[in-house]
Amino acid sequence: MSHRDLASPFDELKPVTRSPLEFQGFVPEERLKDYYLKGYYQPQTIAQFLQESLSKYADQPAAIGLTHQSQGEGSGSQEQKWTYKQLAAQAELAAQRLQSLGARKGDRVLLQLPNCLEFLSYMVGSFQLGLVPVFCLPKHRERELEHFARQVDPAIHIFAQGAENCDYWSLYRAYSQRMLAANLRPPLALDITEPGQGLEPQAGLPGCPDAEETADKCAKPWESVALFQLSGGTTGRSKMIPRTHMDYLYSVRESAHICQLSPQTKMLVVLPAAHNFTMSSPGILGVLYSGGTLIMAGDPSPQTAFGLIQRHGATMASLVPALARAWALLAERGGLSFPSLELVQVGGAKFSPSAARHLVEVLGVKLQQVFGMAEGLVNYTRLDDPLEIVLTTQGRPISPDDEILILDDQDKILPAGQAGHLLTRGPYTIGAYYREEKANRESFTDQGFYRTGDLVVAHPSGHLEVVGRAKDQINRAGEKISVDEIEDFALQLPAVQDAVAVGLPDPDVGERICLVLLAGDLKAFGPSPLDYVRRAYRQAGFATYKLPERVELLSQFPLTKVGKISRKELRERIGKIISSPQ
Numbered sequence: 001m002s003h004r005d006l007a008s009p010f011d012e013l014k015p016v017t018r019s020p021l022e023f024q025g026f027v028p029e030e031r032l033k034d035y036y037l038k039g040y041y042q043p044q045t046i047a048q049f050l051q052e053s054l055s056k057y058a059d060q061p062a063a064i065g066l067t068h069q070s071q072g073e074g075s076g077s078q079e080q081k082w083t084y085k086q087l088a089a090q091a092e093l094a095a096q097r098l099q100s101l102g103a104r105k106g107d108r109v110l111l112q113l114p115n116c117l118e119f120l121s122y123m124v125g126s127f128q129l130g131l132v133p134v135f136c137l138p139k140h141r142e143r144e145l146e147h148f149a150r151q152v153d154p155a156i157h158i159f160a161q162g163a164e165n166c167d168y169w170s171l172y173r174a175y176s177q178r179m180l181a182a183n184l185r186p187p188l189a190l191d192i193t194e195p196g197q198g199l200e201p202q203a204g205l206p207g208c209p210d211a212e213e214t215a216d217k218c219a220k221p222w223e224s225v226a227l228f229q230l231s232g233g234t235t236g237r238s239k240m241i242p243r244t245h246m247d248y249l250y251s252v253r254e255s256a257h258i259c260q261l262s263p264q265t266k267m268l269v270v271l272p273a274a275h276n277f278t279m280s281s282p283g284i285l286g287v288l289y290s291g292g293t294l295i296m297a298g299d300p301s302p303q304t305a306f307g308l309i310q311r312h313g314a315t316m317a318s319l320v321p322a323l324a325r326a327w328a329l330l331a332e333r334g335g336l337s338f339p340s341l342e343l344v345q346v347g348g349a350k351f352s353p354s355a356a357r358h359l360v361e362v363l364g365v366k367l368q369q370v371f372g373m374a375e376g377l378v379n380y381t382r383l384d385d386p387l388e389i390v391l392t393t394q395g396r397p398i399s400p401d402d403e404i405l406i407l408d409d410q411d412k413i414l415p416a417g418q419a420g421h422l423l424t425r426g427p428y429t430i431g432a433y434y435r436e437e438k439a440n441r442e443s444f445t446d447q448g449f450y451r452t453g454d455l456v457v458a459h460p461s462g463h464l465e466v467v468g469r470a471k472d473q474i475n476r477a478g479e480k481i482s483v484d485e486i487e488d489f490a491l492q493l494p495a496v497q498d499a500v501a502v503g504l505p506d507p508d509v510g511e512r513i514c515l516v517l518l519a520g521d522l523k524a525f526g527p528s529p530l531d532y533v534r535r536a537y538r539q540a541g542f543a544t545y546k547l548p549e550r551v552e553l554l555s556q557f558p559l560t561k562v563g564k565i566s567r568k569e570l571r572e573r574i575g576k577i578i579s580s581p582q
């Protein structure tokens, strides 16, 4: 297929001035100033932070991984190793491509790339131009992408056609057409697999501006938004999480110190690169800050990961519990050992003490539990914590100024040692979602504390143990799904009278989506209600991980005393239906 065939129908739309970024927070300004004065906030943008590493570690290996860009002799992915200097040159090339599409400082870009080397060059290039990346997942589909585009008005959508077997051009066209029909301006498309301008930055084209130039010179530097992370969402669709240069970099630097990263660190990047865990805890930015090497895993299978660890001597990896369990089982069965691997971080969902012990015993590595959230707060078990603490808790906060409240249902502080709702405020936790007035009133207190929706108990050492969840969310292998989003769509299906989505406990992925339906017309579902439902969600452009994996039809829903649907009883009832013989 030629470039022409793939060309976007919107190529003629040249980016014009996009809407400005707004900033709105509930954290009292005095506190933000205080964090600044305490030295948590350095007067530095992410571009300046990266620039320092790119020069300081110029000849050291920065990254190993697959690249999608055309290699002259035909394209396709192949493994390459980039030094920091090469990464800088590739970032410059990426910046040139972005600029040639008209991207300007302050513009948002949807960055939707798999774990390949270009993820790094386009991320660095975007920051260097003063663009604000929205860290999309490769698994996001047109429904999610359209929502992000409507929220942040991006100038460009960066993707790799064909990655993960997905036709990103057709997703792009579908949501862009809908936006145009609604009189909204879609972003331009940048498909990194299309031949660019060669492998070297071109003379004559503008290069990356000096990092100083793109730095925001605003009066309140702590308000300068660097990037958007995405929340799993509890009420409806994903919310956009504006992270500032200062807050994000503070968490990255501290995380790198806590995890003792160094130029010898070789981090295997298995989870999606864009996820907050992988990006900043200490993640990709932490490794680049420390002069270490990133090993980008092209696919998340344990087999690929094991091969990369052995070939390149990875020293650390970050996993979700589902993957950590799979690693431990496979390594045990195969009698495998990984002498280079020192540290395995596990986070994103609750890691049970027994699975934690098994991992440590089988892999002979140091385990670090990580309980974090894209909204900010990250807790780590420390590398010198006693084993029992590492196995049974999810760690303690990064900062002495992370405030932790554990409250009862009436927002009253609970006595020490009792489990309750976790609220938090601190130097790297957001004070508001982007353009979400209603959700903000629910998710933040007047004093700017974020309601995490997690139920925790604090140990005397200050370590938190996650004991449950109060938010309406399903956690499938670390991927968060808002039950509202699933239910809202089910209610639009003609055959459905009422719908409730529940997370069913699952030994492999933690939880699976079960959609419980009150059927208006049973026949409308055809022979397989599950097929009917999955088809409908797929056609509506939902990411695959959000498709229900089980459908139960009931004639009535159990109600609480006040007449609300009782999710608890529903879960129990469904549990019984599933465990009883057919």
Ligand code: OOB
Pocket: 230, 231, 232, 276, 277, 281, 346, 347, 348, 349, 350, 351, 369, 370, 371, 372, 373, 374, 375, 378, 394, 452, 453, 454, 466, 469, 478, 480
């Ligand atoms: C990470 O970030 P998100 O935004 O995808 O999800 C945050 C939520 C938390 O509120 C909690 O419900 C759950 O994920 N979670 C955990 C957990 N880590 C996250 N629940 C139990 N145990 C854990 N260790 O998932 C994230 C962000 C940065 C670092 C690590 C994870």
